[in-house]
Amino acid sequence: MTPWLRRQRALADYTLASLARRKGKNIALVAVYAIVVFVLASAMFFAASLRFETSAVLRDAPEVTVQKITMGRQDLIEGSVAEEIGKIRGVTSAKPRLWGYYYDRIVGANYTVMVPDDPEMIPEPGSVIVGEGIPRARGFKWSGAPLFLSRYEGDLKRFDVARAFESDSALMTSDLMLMNEADFRDFFEIPAGLYTDVVATVRNPNEVATIVEKGSNALPQMRFVTRSDIERTYQKLFDWREGLLAALAAAGILAFVIFAAEKASGLSAEEMREIGILKAVGWDTRDVIAMKLWEGGLVSLGAFLLGTVTAFAHVFFFGAPLFAPILKGWAVIYPDFALAPHVDGLELLTLALLTIVPYIAATLVPIWRVASGDPDAVMR
């Protein structure tokens, strides 16, 4: 070890002993600090996780979705539209899709019902393939139990569960129910030749804008939604919500900063005497500042770890119950899902800057003031 390292170690040792001697006060400080980190971290983790899930889902989504708009609302679309769009240069494929939502009144959950594209996934007539969330919601004890779906009072329709599938991204698949086309049309009473929407894939992503322009000219009553439009909309929504929560947390940070500055400048007579002794026995202003920075660093680190870990558990294991009222708006987008744990460096860096920087800023000047006392003060 170099003398520099040994000096740091000696200062850190002293700091640890000093923190331990004033347990009560320091635990209170770390607790308040950790709460601030917790609130901010919860908001950020939640938003970032949604962003991550959204882009994961959208990555496989088609570049362009075409919807029919009647009286300002989305309407069923004719299958022929797909053929017309397929003729536009640059479009590699255009397919009509059948999908919708089904509200399960028995358990109060929303399912996404879909006719799959992949022939392997198309179930036999009278049976369905479901995400693992559905048997779980229904409380099925054994595999092979039939699924009864009721569209309205007195209605009951029976499906056999061909199989249930599992998936990492709970966002889109755990509530998914796959049917074949005939069952779907029958179940939702949709006439032949009509579809929910049309999706198109494009050879070169840079040509999306041109294709949308051509399509809109040819089919003026259709709405063209591109993947990046959807992504942008979600991003903005999430950013805005996160920002709102962060602004709320900012008020908390401010209060905490005042609290911390107060604590750092209003040292007890005992602590002042200790620092006076250190200076008298040969510690320099720099040494005292370094020791105090160790203290601030250890407190920050403790609070940061505590706050982020509890926030992680709060959001990803318990579904952010404390913020339910504010976060509800998010949950509406995707009914009923669990967040996949996801944290990245950007978030942690932001979180650290937003919490540690104000704390250090609030305490540096008081620290310096304490550290720059006269070394001969304790001789009087």
Next chain:
Amino acid sequence: MIFQTPIMALLLVAGLASLTALWSGGFAVQVLRRWNLADMSRAQLQRERATELVSTLFAAVMLAELAALLLFVFNADRMASLFVGAMCAVGTLNVNGYGFPALYLKIGVFFAATLWLMLDRADRMGRDYPLTKVKYGVMLAIVPLVLADAGTELAYFLNMHTDVITSCCSKLFTPANAGLANEMASIGPGMSLWLLGFAGLAVAVSGAVVLWSGRGALAYAFLSALMFALALTAVVSVIAPYIYEYPNHHCPFCILKPEYNYYGYALYIPLFLGTGLGVGAGMLSLFRNRESLADKLPAMIRRQVIWSMAGFAGFGLATLYAIASSNLIIFG
């Protein structure tokens, strides 16, 4: 204005750095007018003690600005999905006219704070605080830089609109367009590698001279700066295409993305380190003749030159590895 947490963090750092700079600037004026070590009064003692605060604050600002610089680029990259036409940080920075100036100012503030801390360190080694007046004179030059950085950053974020269509790296870094970025991209890859190699050799020779004779640190500093410029050119013209394995993609920002294993950091961090330490060594050598530093400064300069050479060597290794492990073949 886009309401986002990383933006709030960046503005917070910029705001606090400005406050620190303003206060330190005021103190600097006081030091330049009144600093007098022969004066044993209490006022002078308090000025001496206040220098401890300024040094600590500047070290804190430097660290926070370093983190902010990383966050700034990181966040620009992430925000690219908000703007039509943006694929990476370049697109976001191009959303309005303040983006790139803000980035350059941030880098400038970081370098300036680093150099100032080196002066500070050297100053503290001499018993008569030999560089205090120089140090606080330089401080007065840094203050406007910090303020300009904060102002530009604020303007950048306030004028961000998601409905603008920006141009990204594919438009900026192509030989087809006019401008510095494109000129960098259009330098032939062979030419640019040769230049880089020569600069590296010159830096190594000059560094060896400094280590061996203790002279020539100023020349080393100039070569470090030259190396920095040539290295950035090489990143744009050859190294980045090797990493992308695509000869026409020259973007110096996309290499920071996770898709490319954050390879850019392995290039930029040693490069910045090497440059900062090298230029700092040259700056320090200007004061080598101060009497009270004569026995300590040469050692500090040597150490900085060693670490600076290590930084450039790190950059060189990262470059070679990028080229060797790439499937792209430009030469041959």
Next chain:
Amino acid sequence: MITLTSVTKLYNEGRPNEVQALKGIDLTIARDAITVLKGPSGSGKTTLLSIVACMARPTTGRVTLDGEVVSGLPERFLTELRRTTFGFVFQRFNLIRGLSVIENVMLPAAPLGGDHAKVRERALERLAALDLADKAQMPVEFLSGGETQRAAIARALINDAPIVIADEPTANLDTDLTMRFLEIVRALRAEGKTVIMTSHDPRIWDAEGVDAVVEMRDGAIFGEFA
């Protein structure tokens, strides 16, 4: 050798409650000797001691330590010089409560960045020499008056400073403990240390082994005795 030339010290400079604690002191303190500053309370002994020991800068005047001028040094270098040159035993001992004896003793070594194990060994040796080896791990608030002082002496010696400074070392001690203290001082002298003390206790200035006594009154030197 420590010399002071026309040293003055003002407290609360330029304010209505300004005090001139030292008035033009000229003094030479020999190395390799025991020097005692005596005088009534308020005569400026502690102030003079703090200037001699590089703890404070004089308001005017010149102080040299072994030939080097130290009065104009910036505080930081003064501290650097002080922690390797002077060991302090304070009037109220000033140990940090809540820390053990050994932790207290090791405190002055922390900023020097010495090897932890070696410093610890040195501390234990010092404590053993002062009959405190068995109390090393005890929190200082449980020590008796004499033990507290000996712990403070051990702390003063941890950096192997050649000059030991003690301010009113026997103010709170009974006769037995005073004698014990004087024995320790003589042992330090025998080790080659220079000792400078202040006291208004006749038992100290009359003690055997004291080489020089400087008498102070009202911030000025009243007389020097050898």
